[in-house]
Amino acid sequence: MALLNDNYLKLKAGYLFPEISRRVKAFCDANPEAAQRLIRCGIGDVTEPLPLAAIAAMHRAVDEMAVRETFKGYGPEQGYEWLRAAIAKNDFRDHGCDIAAAEIFVSDGSKCDSGNILDIFGHKNKIAVSDPVYPVYVDTNVMAGHTGEANDAGTYARLVYLPCKPSNGFIPEPPKRHVDVVYLCSPNNPTGAAANRPQLEAWVKYALEHKAIILFDAAYEAYITDANLPHSIYEIPGARECAIEFRSCSKNSGFTGVRCAFTVVPKSLNAQTKDGTFQPLHPLWLRRMTTKFNGVSYITQRAAEALYSPEGRAQVQALIGHYLGNAKVLREGAKKAGLKVFGGVNAPYIWVKAPKGVTSWQAFDKILGEANVVITPGSGFGSKGEGYFRISAFNSRANAEEVARRLPELKW
Numbered sequence: 001m002a003l004l005n006d007n008y009l010k011l012k013a014g015y016l017f018p019e020i021s022r023r024v025k026a027f028c029d030a031n032p033e034a035a036q037r038l039i040r041c042g043i044g045d046v047t048e049p050l051p052l053a054a055i056a057a058m059h060r061a062v063d064e065m066a067v068r069e070t071f072k073g074y075g076p077e078q079g080y081e082w083l084r085a086a087i088a089k090n091d092f093r094d095h096g097c098d099i100a101a102a103e104i105f106v107s108d109g110s111k112c113d114s115g116n117i118l119d120i121f122g123h124k125n126k127i128a129v130s131d132p133v134y135p136v137y138v139d140t141n142v143m144a145g146h147t148g149e150a151n152d153a154g155t156y157a158r159l160v161y162l163p164c165k166p167s168n169g170f171i172p173e174p175p176k177r178h179v180d181v182v183y184l185c186s187p188n189n190p191t192g193a194a195a196n197r198p199q200l201e202a203w204v205k206y207a208l209e210h211k212a213i214i215l216f217d218a219a220y221e222a223y224i225t226d227a228n229l230p231h232s233i234y235e236i237p238g239a240r241e242c243a244i245e246f247r248s249c250s251k252n253s254g255f256t257g258v259r260c261a262f263t264v265v266p267k268s269l270n271a272q273t274k275d276g277t278f279q280p281l282h283p284l285w286l287r288r289m290t291t292k293f294n295g296v297s298y299i300t301q302r303a304a305e306a307l308y309s310p311e312g313r314a315q316v317q318a319l320i321g322h323y324l325g326n327a328k329v330l331r332e333g334a335k336k337a338g339l340k341v342f343g344g345v346n347a348p349y350i351w352v353k354a355p356k357g358v359t360s361w362q363a364f365d366k367i368l369g370e371a372n373v374v375i376t377p378g379s380g381f382g383s384k385g386e387g388y389f390r391i392s393a394f395n396s397r398a399n400a401e402e403v404a405r406r407l408p409e410l411k412w
Contacts, residue, residue, distance in 0.1 A: 007145045012154050016135050016380035017043050023364070024374055034372045039399045041330070041392045042374040044189070044348070046254045048322060048396075050303070051315035054253065057306035061299040072298040077290045079106025079262065083301045086308045087262055091247070097234035103266050103282065105289055106296050106304075108259040110219045110246040114183070115140030116292075117215060117244065117263070120284040121271070125180035128160040130172040132190055132378060132385030134217070137183040153383045163384050164191060170342060170351070171195045174206035182207070184233075185217040187224060190381045190390040191351040192327075192343015194229050200236045207242035213271060213281075214243040219261075222252035222320055224346045240266040244281070251323075251348065251394070253307050253316050260296055260304045323348045326400035327393035333404025334391065338412075350391040351378070355412040363389045371406040 020042050028035035049055075064070035078084070084101040092099035107113050115136055127146055129137050138156065141147055148157025155161060160179050162172035170193035171186070184203060186195040207214050216233040224231055233243045245264040249255035265285045270278040296304075306312045327344040334341045334352050344350035352375075354363040360377035367373050367389075378388030393400065 005143070005145075007143050007147075010142050010147065010149055010156070011139060012150055016376070019380070020364075020374065020376065024368065027368055034369075037372045038374065039372065039395070039403055040374040041395060041399075041403055042376045042390075044251065044392045044394055046251060046256050046319075046323075046394050048254055048319055050254050050258070051307065051312055051319065053306040053309055053312035053315055054255075054258075054303040057302045058299050061302040065299070075295045075298055075301070077293050077295045078286060079104065079296065080298070080301050083305045084262075086305055090308045092232065092234060092264075095231065095235070097232050098240065099234060099264055099266070103264055105263045105265065105285060106301060107261050107263060107289075107293070108296055109250065110217060110248040110261040110263070111136055113246050113261060113263045114215065114217060115143075116288070117285070118144045118146070119288050119292075120281055121181060121213075122274075126158075126160060126178065128162055128175065128179040128182040129382075130164050130183065130185065130188070131161040131383060132164060132381030132388070133161075133183070134185055134189045135381065137215075138382075154379075155383055161382065161384075164188070164193070165384060166342070169193055169199075171199050173199075174202055178210050179212055180210075181213050181215060183215045183217065185219075186230075187220040187347035187349075188343075189217075189220065189347075190349055190376065190378065190385065192345070192347035192349040192390075193351075194224055194226070194346040196228070197230055197236070200230055200233060200239075204233070204236045204238045204242060208238050211272065212242065213269070214239075216243050216245045218245055219248040220251055220347050221247065222316070223324060223348055225324070226346055229346060234264070234266075240268045242269070244269065249304055249307065252320055253304075254319060255300075255304070258300055258303065260300050322397070323393045326395055326397060329397070329400045329404050330391050330393055333407045336404070337407040337410060339407075344391075344393065348393040350393065352389050352391060354378075354387050354389060358387070358412065360386055360389055366410065366412075367407075370410055371403075373403050373406060 084104040088101040150156045164170040170191035221231040233239045248261040267282045331344040340353040342351040360379035364377040376390040378385030
């Protein structure tokens, strides 16, 4: 008899976004007229066309695939050298971070990598996550058997939850207790908060002292506009010895449907074996990638490389400016509605406090039913997200302005 992975049975009702989709579909089926004016500000999916530099590069790459002499089959699983070199120079060394091309692994998404990275870690690690948290960090650890059962609030045994609240700027603080692996996300999804240098220095210090490893999700780093805020964990001395960083082309370049990202695993990063010795993680991740992954397509990697050209850089900045402009419009709309607002300055997400006594899902249902706008309930990101909701700025400017107009019309 075939046995299933019982850990999947621990997962709560459903991954957040499929549950949102289910509720929205039910609403639209019951209210076809309202469905015609529905505006989606829930899932963080981009809406604007790809940068023209990426499009041109993809066309050239397609033409190469039509000629035997330039046709490409399997490429290196960790990414073509020319793309890894461009990433190392432009995203790291030009900003004072000592990262080599060989330490970069090109993939099809940072969401995938943040779960797949667990393949190279043992099952006895004490895992810490922020609360509220991007659900993938929690669910993939549940699937891997790193947690116990969840309680009624959706909190899993054996995970350490680090509260994010207004008093700490929605950036988790190092715990008093020992943990082995910690997920950090900056700019943060869902709260839109970005960690400052002292906050990251405190985490690197903690990790070095506890021989812990930081899994640093920087998928939204391109949205940081404050020159004083770090874009990479590697801007902090000592981070090469305690951190893995995830980045993505999805939200800064519109690649959600194209799929390209990368993970940085420094060669100086070590973890402990069962016998107490320390071994580098870089060769383990390389082995994992070459065994379980066949690489990102040549056409996609050429498109990603084009993002680092002068034209590509300017077009990416224009995209980011568009979504940050939406964030400003939505922030002001939520404020005009009398709501307390966080984020949306160095990130494309606005984190909103629901009126007193209103739960996250009640806010979701009210905004959907009365304003015909889809947001994301904060409780879907963890117990500390209860009483909040997230508004995504990934939309057209016209839709952002319409949402900002509708929000103040709600009667709470």
